[in-house]
Amino acid sequence: MQHNYWRKDRGVFMNKKLIVIGAGVAGLAAGIYARLNDFDSVIYESHDIAGGVCTSWKRKDFIIDGCLHWLMIDTPGTPTYDTWRELGILEECRFLPIDVFLVIHGQQGESLIVYSDVDKFESEMLRVAPEDQELIKQFGDTIRLYQIMQESKDEKENRRTFFRIVRRLSNAQGGLMKVREYAHRFRNPFLRKAFPLILGRDTTVGILAMTLAQFANKIVAVPEGGSLAFSNKLLEKYKNLGGEIVYKKTAERILKRDGKSYGVVFEDGTQSEADYIIWAGDGHSLLYDLLADEEKDASTQKLYQSGTLFAPLVQLSLCLDGEIANMPNRQIIITQEPVFKDGYGEDYILLNNYQYDKTLMPEGKSIINVLLNTSYAYWNSLGYHTKEYKEAKNQVKDHIVKVLSKHYPDLTEKISYLEVATPLTWERYTKNWRGSYEGFLSSPENLNYKPKSALKGLENIYMCGQWVQIGGGVSTCVLSGKNTILEICQREEQNSIK
Secondary structure (H helix, E strand, O other), X not given: OOOEEEEOOOOEEEEOEEEEEOOEHHHHHHHHHHHHOXXXXXXXXXXXXXXXXXXXXXXXXXXXXXOOOOEEOOOOOOHHHHHHHHHOHHHHOOEEOOOEEEEEEOOOOOEEEEEOOHHHHHHHHHHHOHHHHHHHHHHHHHHHHHHHHHHOOOHHHHHHHHHHHHHHOHHHHHHOOEHHHHHHHOOOHHHHHHHHHOOOOOOEHHHHHHHHHHHHOOOEEEEOOOHHHHHHHHHHXXXXXXXXXXXXXXXXXXXXXXXXXXXXXXXXXXXXXXXEEEEXXXXXXXXXXXXXXXXXXXXXXXXXXXXXXXXXXXXXXXXXXXXXXXXXXEXXXXXXXOOOOOOOOOOEEEEEEHHHOHHHOOOOOEEEEEEEEOOHHHHHHHOOOOHHHHHXXXXXXXXXXXXXXXXXXXXXXXXXXXXXXXXXXXXXXXXOHHHOOOOEOOOOOHHHOOOOOEEOOEEEEEEOOHHHOOOOOHHHHHHHHHHHHHHHHHHHHHOOOO
8 A cells, every 4th residue: 555645736646754763673674664665764873874783893804793692583474584574584694593592600610501402401400400300390391381382373272371381380470570589499509590690680480481482493593694784684675675864863853743743853953854753763862852841651651760771781892813612602601709899790791602603703713792781870970981981991801801711711812802892882872771782671570561652642753663662672673663664554544645
C-alpha cells in the first residue's frame, strides 16, 4: 500500500515523509521498512558514521569491535528470522557458531565451562558441584523446556510449556528471582560465585535459562566482520532502497502544533518537517530535554526515575603482535577483590578474544577486549579529558594488564597497541544516557514497566530502539524499528488519504 497525499500546489500525489533521528540499528531498520512501505525517509545522525552503539573502529591494522558478542537469529517462521531475511542479512552475512558461551575462572584454579550444549553444560556443573545435583538438574530441565518452546510453533503447546517452567521454578518466583539470589542455594562455593556471572547478577533466572536455551538450539551466532560491518549492511540496504541519510545533525527541538509533532530543529539552526518523526536515539534526551514540558505516562516516568540501567563499561582493547595459547573466546576471571577501589570496579573482568574472526586482524595477530562494569558517577566526576580522567584511564590500563599477566605471562611483551574507553566515551559518541550501552536491564523490577513507542499527548512521533525495549540487544532493537513502521502503517490504513 502506498502512503501518499494530494498536494494542491503541485497537482500531484506525494509520498508521506518520515524523519528518523539516529542511525543505530533501530533507526536503520525503521528507515528500511519505511522505504519498503513507500514512505519517503530521511535519517539524521549526529555522528559522521552510521551504526550507533553497534560499531567498530580501526587502530593500525586492527579492527576493534565495540558491540556484537552474539546475534539472535531464531528459526524460520519467527518474527526475528523473517526480519533478518527481509533485511538481506541472512544472505549477506557469514555467521560463526558458538560452541562455548563462556569460561569462568576462579581464584583457586577452579573453572566452569558454559557449553552451548545443555547436556554438556549440565555435566560440567555436576563435575564442579556434585553436591548440588538436585538444583543443577532442575535448572538443566528448565533450559530444555525453553528449548521446546523455541522449537515449537504451536501457541497452545507453548503456553502449556511455559506454565511447566513457572511451576518448575515456583521456588524462584516462577523464574523472576534475580540470579544472584538464586545462586545462594548452591552449596558449592565456586558455583555460588560463578553462576550469577554467566549473564549478570541482576538478570532473572528465567531469562538466563531462556538465553542458554537459545545457544543450545543454535539460534544465535556471531556475524563475521565485526559490528560496524554488520551495521553497514543495513545502511547499504537502506540506501539501495532510495533512503537518504544526513550526518552531523543533532536534534535540538521538536516542532509541535495542536498536539502534533511536525518536524525537528537541529543544533545548526536548520530544520526538517515530516508527517511522522521516529526517535531512534537516546530516550532520556527526547523525553526530559527536548520534550521536557510534555506529560509522560506513569510507567515511563517510573522507569526513568527508578529503573535499573545496564551498568556502563570500561573497555580496555589490546592489539597483540602474536596469539595467546589456550585463551578461550570469551571468559571471566574472578579476582580476590574489586579490580579498582572507591566502589567503581567489580571483582571480576570479562575478556573477549577475537581469534575466531580472522577478518579483524592481520595473520598471526590478536585482539582482546576486556570489559568491566563501572560507575558513571565516578567517571563523570572526573570530567572528560581532564588530567584526573587521563590518570584514571592509565590506572585502568595498569591494573587490568597486571591481572591478565598473572594468567597469561607472555601477554605483556606482545602488546602492540592498547586504549581505554569509559562511560564518557559511550556518552560522547552515542549520546546514551549515563553511558548505558543497552538501556534498561532485564531485572525483575524493570519487567514491571511497559515503555511505549507512541508518546502520550503528542501525535505523529514514535520511539524505537533500546529505550523502549527492556533488555536491549541488537535483534530486539531491529525488531523495534520494524514494528514502529508497521504501527504507522496500521494507522495510515485506517486514515488513508488517496
